Amino acid sequence: MKMLVPMKLVPDVVEELIIAADGKQLDREEIALKLNEFDDHALEQALLIKEAVGGEIIAVAAETGDIDEVLFTALAKGADRGVKLVGDGLEQGLTNRQYAEMLRAVVEETQPDLILTGVQANDDLDGQLATWLSGILDYPFATVVSRVEAADGQVKVQKEFSGGVIANLSLQTPALVGVQVAPATPRYAPISRVRQIMKTTSLDEMEVEVPDVPGPKVVSLAVPVSDGHAEMIEGDAEEKAERLLALLRERGLLA
């Protein structure tokens, strides 16, 4: 089973988000980027399939931020190939449609049986990469997937709905899945192992152009104005704890 895992970096929302001078996007010079957590689960799912039935995993990402480390980490975990898309304009970030269009060439070159990517990302304003890609490639697909098993030219998938309801499906390959969560916690690759891989392995670079395709026309980006805000309980920890317990007592939830 040959698997392609498209990954991307997204703004780390735990860090401060700085809006660019044009007021329409984040200032990419000033924000921290991190691997989209759902992509990490997609890679883990691919690794589990490889362990179960064998196969090859190709991790791919566009050049931005610390993407080399992300791809080398994927190799350290067990991916067989890391492909880095290089070219002008990638540092400004991509819409998912642009990224999906770019990946078409990677799919043609690698001919995967299965593409696994994160179900969503915190910055996918124009919709999700998984479904842009399945639409472009015309592959059978499922998203919000929590388990994938490979069997006889097909993949069996479990798709999750709210409340824990699961649909059981099978897709003919080549197929695409948007992974919500892998059946196991994404494994950890020790830094020493990643450093060793960096010394002994190289990434395959693929020259790309940012496709000129329509995208959402953002008029402004702003911090949401909230309808309300919590009453903040001040004081030292002891005082805060006492106030919280008083709130519970007022409601008869504490003796």
Added chain:
Amino acid sequence: MSTALVFVEVLDGKIAEITYELLDVARQMVGEDGTVTALAVTRQEMLKDLGKADRILLAANPNDQYLPDVLGKTLAKAIESTQPDIVLAGSTAVGLDVATYAACRTGYGSVAYVQKVAQAGDGWMAEALILGGKMVASVEVPARSVLQVIAGVGNAEQGRAEGTPPVETLEAEAAARTAYYGLTMPDTSDVDITKQDVLVSIGRGIGDKDNVEIAEELAEALGAVVSASRPIIDAGWMPKSRQVGKSGQKVKPKVYLALGISGAPEHLEGMRDAELIIAVNTDPKAPIFDVAHYGIVEDLLDFVPLLTEKINE
């Protein structure tokens, strides 16, 4: 005169509530003079309370099979045949399958995570809640756009109306490449978090699996139950039955203690109707404080044991 196409969500023999919310939004967008079409991939007898639509396109799905490939292609076919100005799908597990896919197949634009829509000149303006709810993007929405609308934007009661408008048949796409083997219902042997008065709910701030114990100790002292946000469930630290949020359970307890939960929109969807929300987080800017009634900026790993100790005194 504007036209809208609404994707009707059907799962397990029921039309999902979001459908009625979308019909409300669609009617607001196109006005009483506009035309709202509802696309339903289901059985004729399932069509209930869709009176807000002017017509229904029914693609037969006699066995209620959930096939993403078929749903996405059928939505694309409906878009091509009706050429609506605007297409609405839910920002849900179903919408994630069909919305962007259909936009891609038809050349329509696509906007995700829409929390507000307003008329703007000949088109519309949408607000999309992105980056974990920390930013809102205002986006121009020209005609020929697909919007994924989050729960709560429309009013389901306003969108629900008795009667069935005229039904036209649309041939569903063939299910040649995907097979459906039915639904697996969730395990109900665990406690039902939707029926608890007090929930001690933990998020990423708990840091480590070993720290879940401090939340359990607090819950025990309060006679409460521990619930969690998605990352805790994904990490395997708590069972799926304890998950609060869009992909988990919607809860309305008397008290919801949100410990180390940042307040991503997907989580808020599941708990914002709690009677009293008290949030504890180290980040004073965490979105959870926008929906909480009371907020405390503290590290839960120190604060929660202190709280438990005081209760047990």
